Amino acid sequence: MQDNALHSQPHDTVIKGARVVTSGTVTTCEIGIVSGRIVTLGTGLCGHEVIDATGLIAMPGGIDGHVHISQPSGPGVEMADDFASATRSAACGGNTTVMPFCLATEGQTLREAVADYMAKAEGQCLTDVSFHLIVTKADPVTLGQDLPALIAEGMTSFKVFMTYQGMRLTDAEILQVMDVAREQGALTLVHAENEDAIEFLRDKAERAGQTTPVNHARTRPVPVEREATHRATTLAEVAGVPVMIVHVSNGAALEEIQRAKTRGVRVLAETCPQYITLTADDLDRAGFEGAKWVCSPPPRDTAEQAAIWTGLTSGAFDVFSSDHCPFRFDDSHGKDVPGARKSFRNIPNGIPGVETRLPILFSEGVTKGRISLQTFAALTATNNARIYGLEHKGSIAVGMDADIVLWDPSKTRTITQDILHHGSDYTPWEGFEVTGWPVRTILRGQTVMQDGEPVGQPTGHHVARAKPEVAA
Numbered sequence: 001m002q003d004n005a006l007h008s009q010p011h012d013t014v015i016k017g018a019r020v021v022t023s024g025t026v027t028t029c030e031i032g033i034v035s036g037r038i039v040t041l042g043t044g045l046c047g048h049e050v051i052d053a054t055g056l057i058a059m060p061g062g063i064d065g066h067v068h069i070s071q072p073s074g075p076g077v078e079m080a081d082d083f084a085s086a087t088r089s090a091a092c093g094g095n096t097t098v099m100p101f102c103l104a105t106e107g108q109t110l111r112e113a114v115a116d117y118m119a120k121a122e123g124q125c126l127t128d129v130s131f132h133l134i135v136t137k138a139d140p141v142t143l144g145q146d147l148p149a150l151i152a153e154g155m156t157s158f159k160v161f162m163t164y165q166g167m168r169l170t171d172a173e174i175l176q177v178m179d180v181a182r183e184q185g186a187l188t189l190v191h192a193e194n195e196d197a198i199e200f201l202r203d204k205a206e207r208a209g210q211t212t213p214v215n216h217a218r219t220r221p222v223p224v225e226r227e228a229t230h231r232a233t234t235l236a237e238v239a240g241v242p243v244m245i246v247h248v249s250n251g252a253a254l255e256e257i258q259r260a261k262t263r264g265v266r267v268l269a270e271t272c273p274q275y276i277t278l279t280a281d282d283l284d285r286a287g288f289e290g291a292k293w294v295c296s297p298p299p300r301d302t303a304e305q306a307a308i309w310t311g312l313t314s315g316a317f318d319v320f321s322s323d324h325c326p327f328r329f330d331d332s333h334g335k336d337v338p339g340a341r342k343s344f345r346n347i348p349n350g351i352p353g354v355e356t357r358l359p360i361l362f363s364e365g366v367t368k369g370r371i372s373l374q375t376f377a378a379l380t381a382t383n384n385a386r387i388y389g390l391e392h393k394g395s396i397a398v399g400m401d402a403d404i405v406l407w408d409p410s411k412t413r414t415i416t417q418d419i420l421h422h423g424s425d426y427t428p429w430e431g432f433e434v435t436g437w438p439v440r441t442i443l444r445g446q447t448v449m450q451d452g453e454p455v456g457q458p459t460g461h462h463v464a465r466a467k468p469e470v471a472a
């Protein structure tokens, strides 16, 4: 902490009056910003621009470590967000960085896919962006050439799938990919669901005429996630690498993670808002409405929600991400793609949530007294930055990017589609009431959201990352 005697030079911007959540403490101090970086935490600071944040909480800008933007999603299906709308929505929800995935289309190399995504994002983004890769092929070009080169260029994490026809890798392939991660010091993210078991259940349900959206949840029960989580952590153990299990939805999967940790495997875990607030009953709404809640793994029940809360409060989870995967409901390129009403199997998987992730965790976690402000900051920003190698992000500290979100902890809002900024035409949290709302988002010193609306030009850029510490 420094005082005004040392800092009579004006800053570009000073934020005054807020309770500031720094790593480890919550303290009232002023934040001095020069050229997009935090240069002073102190008192009596002067600045060309002074932001009066009295009564507000200053937190590190949210880092959403798991979003899907403009990703190919099967024949006739289009994602509802491009980089402009997704990052606008992210900024309005208190985020300053999002981490989307690069997925190659049929016949495309990973290198070509990355070039495409970079071009799509260029000049469009209201937040910073840092890409993960998706590996769907364990061929010589991917493993021997593209993956090592892209990791060296700062895309130091990638996801593999144990489910989804056409995307899943076999255990043998996952081991080969993990071996590249080990050699190159990258982090492997795993979507852990047993595809063969799901296929067995799906076929059976369809033969019995059970084709409505809720059957998506019924054919992806807890054991298919538990078994795949056990296998993913075991493969990581065999390969000698750390692994991040993404979108964990239930207590049994979390137990597998804990067991692997006890054996000494470096396992990290992510969960999402859908697993603490939604249930499989949401997919069981009349008509085709339940399609709005189709995502994988599916939301479970209140007992599993409680197990996820235990994980969040006990430190079993490292990060809390949205898994934003936006489709529209009311058009034939989204949830209602041709064939979707014939069988749940054809409904595109994924729900929108980049704008609601932080308010939901703040309200359900901080406001309701389940987690502290520091735990909130760790789960939504600081841990993401540390784990994924975003060296200048995720903390309010001298030398860091001035990525800051100001929260009004007493502002109560009802989440409705018309207050959100994503490209989807619905929110799974329609009518959900929250207390605590982000009122200003600041990206590298520039305000990008004020009072719920996007502000300014899209100056977000791609951030290359260091190799994750956990993978060193």
Ligand code: URP
Pocket: 068, 191, 247, 294, 295, 296, 297, 323, 325, 349, 350, 351
């Ligand atoms: O249903 C989901 N989660 N869709 C997004 C893709 C994924 O598996 O993360």
Ligand code: ZN
Pocket: 191, 246, 247, 296
């Ligand atoms: Zn996934």
Ligand code: ZN
Pocket: 066, 067, 068, 323, 324, 325
């Ligand atoms: Zn996802």
Ligand code: ZN
Pocket: 419, 420, 421, 452, 453, 454
């Ligand atoms: Zn608006």
